[in-house]
Amino acid sequence: MKVILQRSREASVRIDTEIVGQIDHGLVALVGVGQGDDAEISRALADKTANLRIFADENGKMNRNVSESGGGVLVISQFTLLADCRRGRRPSFTNAAPPAIANELYELYADHLEEHGIPVARGVFAADMQVSLVNDGPVTIILDSAEILA
Incomplete structure (x- = not known):
């Protein structure tokens, strides 16, 4: 499982012209589920997301988590995080979990x-979405279950 976290000042996700999820400030979490991922991995990455100290305290140091900063998380499914680009020019997505499991x-x-x-807004699984965000920092963190749970 891979999660890309982007600290944001504001973020939303649209399907066509309708906003289906929105946060003021917090994190945008792009979530890719891979072959062999399970509930334990999903919970572990959610715990890591919730507890990462990547928001500024009163001294400007990254010392607060998303909850302590009063933020929310906009969660978007993104199977393309599992793309295998080692061969050819077209990515392979065979590493992505089947849709029902993902x-x-x-x-x-x-x-x-x-x-x-934590307040959570969501995209719509497997939908064609337009994600808008204003990066804060910018701060971008990559969580990979292969590294976090190793």
Whole structure:
């Protein structure tokens, strides 16, 4: 499982012209679920997301997590994070989990963030979405279950 976190001042996701998810400030989490990922991995990455100290404290140091900063998380499914570009010019997505499993673990990730008391907005799984955000910093963190749980 891979999660790209982008600290943002504001973010939203649209389908056609309708906003389906929006946060003021916090994190945008792009979530890719891979072959072999499971509920334990999804929960572990949600816990890591909830507890990362990447928001400024009163001294300007990255010392607060998203909850302590009063922020939310906009969670977007993105199977393309599992792209294998080693050969040829067209990415292979065989490393991505089947849609039913990916959707279940994506939803579990978002649900677990909510269990931490964090406001969560979501995209729509497998939909063609337009994501807008204003990066803050910019701060971008890559979480990879192969590295975090190793």
